[in-house]
Amino acid sequence: MKIAITILTLFIACITHGQQDSTVAIADSTEPAKSTLTIGVSYANNASYYGQKALEKTPYVAAVASYRHRSGLYATAMAYRLVKDSQTLASASSLGAGFAFNLSKHLSADLSYSHTFYPSLSPFLQAANANNASFGLTHTGWLTTSVGVDYAFGKTNDVFVTAGIGKMISLGSLGEKDLVTLNPSADVSAGTQRFFETYTEEKKLRDSILGVIPIPPIFGQPGNGGTTTTTKTTTSFDLLSYNLKIPLAYNRAHYMLELAYQLSLLSNKAQTGAGKTNSFLTASFYYQF
DSSP states (O other): OHHHHHHHHHHIIIIITTSSOOOOOOOOSSSOOOOEEEEEEEEESSOOBTTBOOSSOOOEEEEEEEEEOTTSEEEEEEEEEETTOOSOSOSEEEEEEEEEEESSSSEEEEEEEEEEEOOTTOOOTTTTOOEEEEEEEEEOSSSEEEEEEEEEESSSEEEEEEEEEEOOEEEEOSSTTOEEEEOOEEEEEEEOOHHHHHHHHHHHHHHHHHTOOOOOOOTTOOOSOOSOOOOOSOOOOEEEEEEEEEEEEEEOSSEEEEEEEEEEEEOTTOSSSTTOEEEEEEEEEEEEO
16 A cells, blocks of 8 residues: 555654654655655654654654655655743754655665754754755565665764664555554664764753753763853764664555554663663654645
């Protein structure tokens, strides 16, 4: 069913990067190409950044729109609203564009760029890097395998690599012209982490402004809620997280309802929550024209 494939691709691009701030890529090689418009809304109990999460909880609601031309060119727009944010209409928003194309019958590629607009002192973990350029390869068969490279840049510069494997499973129908699917996947992410020190320094400043007791010193920096932002100039490329994702979806011809659970085990090299596990739960609705 086309909506199951195309919108699952949209969801993975929006929420897995998403929070990793990637663009939305909608691709379908099972039917003749045609232009599509997809809109959607999601709720998440926390924002995931390659399996990592901020030092404070960031539950949010996100709205997304994506237009994909039959040539493979696409444009996206997203808006995030933190549940606890009562001051602004959008806690962050992004625009992106990309090109999805087939290299062979079973191998496809995606090249994209997005820019996210964050307010000053944003609580999002990834706010230090507002720009994201991505390239991914996906091989479809009995199993779907993928590898993606992200270059995130802004106040810092970071590179991330994610390799994954997944399988879409049909669970049957509840009525006529519908389909229930389970799409479990597992991936591993590695990358640099220059963004994290910028995040912790800005959090100390934000806590100081809000009158909250600043967090303890990190990386040898004073923990007194200073007023400047400092970043590391060098960092190593390390394993960040192992991620298991289990999306359960109800699909019809033009829309999909999905409940997704993600369990992330952080490596000992992760600079936030090293060696711990994080859980993320997302509920989404997508409609395709």
